[in-house]
Amino acid sequence: MSSRHHKSFLKQFVSQPNSVGAIAPSSTLLCQEIVNAIDWSTAQAVVEYGPGTGVVTQQILKAKRDETNFCAIELNTHFAEILKQRFTSVSIHVDSVANVKDVCEHEGIEQVDAVISGLPWASFKDEDQNEYLDAMMSVLKPGGHFVTFAYLQGLLLPAGKRFRHKLDHYFTDIGKSRIIWRNLPPAFVYRCRR
Numbered sequence: 001m002s003s004r005h006h007k008s009f010l011k012q013f014v015s016q017p018n019s020v021g022a023i024a025p026s027s028t029l030l031c032q033e034i035v036n037a038i039d040w041s042t043a044q045a046v047v048e049y050g051p052g053t054g055v056v057t058q059q060i061l062k063a064k065r066d067e068t069n070f071c072a073i074e075l076n077t078h079f080a081e082i083l084k085q086r087f088t089s090v091s092i093h094v095d096s097v098a099n100v101k102d103v104c105e106h107e108g109i110e111q112v113d114a115v116i117s118g119l120p121w122a123s124f125k126d127e128d129q130n131e132y133l134d135a136m137m138s139v140l141k142p143g144g145h146f147v148t149f150a151y152l153q154g155l156l157l158p159a160g161k162r163f164r165h166k167l168d169h170y171f172t173d174i175g176k177s178r179i180i181w182r183n184l185p186p187a188f189v190y191r192c193r194r
């Protein structure tokens with residue numbers, strides 16, 4: 001990840017703090033923890049939410065099989081331009097994850113095995129959390145996985161606590177990874193199964 005991408009990330013955070021939700025892209029260790037939560041030997045369709053400058057995307061491309069149908073949804077047009085230049089083989093949708101069903105239809109995907117999310121859930125309003133989770137349920141297959149990360153400090157925020165409670169409502173199994181201290185800020189991964 002170039003320092004140009006770091007600067008760009010910080011700039012986008014300053015202009016849209018709630019939507020970007022972090023001052024720096026995730027560390028390689030955190031990205032690997034996220035991507036290793038998926039069984040790539042069986043995954044047929046995977047969607048990435050909020051790839052930002054593409055640090056998780058890069059690890060996904062290393063892990064996935066050629067046959068796995070993969071696309072990403074990024075709301076921020078500046079990040080989407082970076083992604084399109086970095087990953088010419090990946091279908092990048094400049095859209096909100098609220099529209100994941102339309103995106104999947106466009107990709108010819110009926111059901112998704114896994115959603116890998118970089119969204120800052122602890123910065124979202126209640127209704128946005130609901131809208132994004134409900135939309136995900138319209139495409140995630142029974143037994144499908146949802147992998148996302150949370151910053152430690154986010155657990156203290158009302159929206160972070162609310163999001164944790166919502167996971168119990170939407171998913172049957174919810175696991176947590178070790179804490180990745182070498183991330184700015186320290187974070188952990190939620191591994192959820194529908």
Ligand SMILES: C[S@@+](CC[C@H](N)C(=O)[O-])C[C@H]1O[C@@H](n2cnc3c(N)ncnc32)[C@H](O)[C@@H]1O
Pocket residue numbers: 019020021022024025026049050051052053054055056073074075076079095096097098117118119120
């Ligand atoms: C914390 S950053 C994570 C970026 C990257 N995945 C990483 O780990 O470094 C959150 C990303 O989610 C994107 N985002 C926020 N709301 C979104 C939405 N409703 N739909 C799609 N992307 C969204 C932001 O633009 C930003 O790129």
